[in-house]
Amino acid sequence: MIGRKSYSAAELTYPDQRLTRLGRAPEGYRVVRHRVAVGSGREDFARLADGILAWNLHRVAGLRVDPSTPRAAEGVDVVSRFGFGPLRLAAPCRVVWAAEEPDRAGFGYGTLPGHPASGEESFLAVLGADGQVYLELFAYSRPSNWFYRAGAPVTVAVQEFVTRRYLAAARKLAAGT
Numbered sequence: 187m188i189g190r191k192s193y194s195a196a197e198l199t200y201p202d203q204r205l206t207r208l209g210r211a212p213e214g215y216r217v218v219r220h221r222v223a224v225g226s227g228r229e230d231f232a233r234l235a236d237g238i239l240a241w242n243l244h245r246v247a248g249l250r251v252d253p254s255t256p257r258a259a260e261g262v263d264v265v266s267r268f269g270f271g272p273l274r275l276a277a278p279c280r281v282v283w284a285a286e287e288p289d290r291a292g293f294g295y296g297t298l299p300g301h302p303a304s305g306e307e308s309f310l311a312v313l314g315a316d317g318q319v320y321l322e323l324f325a326y327s328r329p330s331n332w333f334y335r336a337g338a339p340v341t342v343a344v345q346e347f348v349t350r351r352y353l354a355a356a357r358k359l360a361a362g363t
Contacts, residue, residue: 225360
């Protein structure tokens with residue numbers, strides 16, 4: 187399991203790291219950005235924040251994450267798996283930043299060798315001043331090799347499908363269902 191293996195920063199598969207924390211993306215990457223209201227109040231925020239940091243957002247969205255994977259914190263490695271049966275694709279990543287603040291909690295992770303994409307993605311629970319709870323999802327990526335570039339339309343469709351699943355999962359987590 188990658189969650190226990192240590193990687194060096196040089197093993198991340200893209201040069202511009204930690205930009206999701208700033209809401210920026212480098213040139214030449216496909217960008218996905220969503221801010222969606224998923225609940226209201228401090229309890230919904232706390233449930234969503236914990237769900238993001240404990241990898242439950244991924245699990246509820248239909249990805250497999252090894253139960254022994256540590257809570258998201260800078261330097262934690264994770265492998266999420268997507269697909270069915272033997273057609274399950276592994277996506278190894280490393281958390282490059284994490285935040286646990288009173289009104290903002292989440293993390294950003296970057297791709298490691300073996301991931302079908304190259305780039306970074308972040309997941310944040312935000313409690314707005316108006317009491318609304320938001321999921322902020324931001325990503326920049328491009329195919330990791332010629333094989334995935336050749337299948338770019340399929341790759342984009344899968345990314346969009348998984349993003350919709352994350353948004354639905356955030357609503358469930360915030361509601362406690």
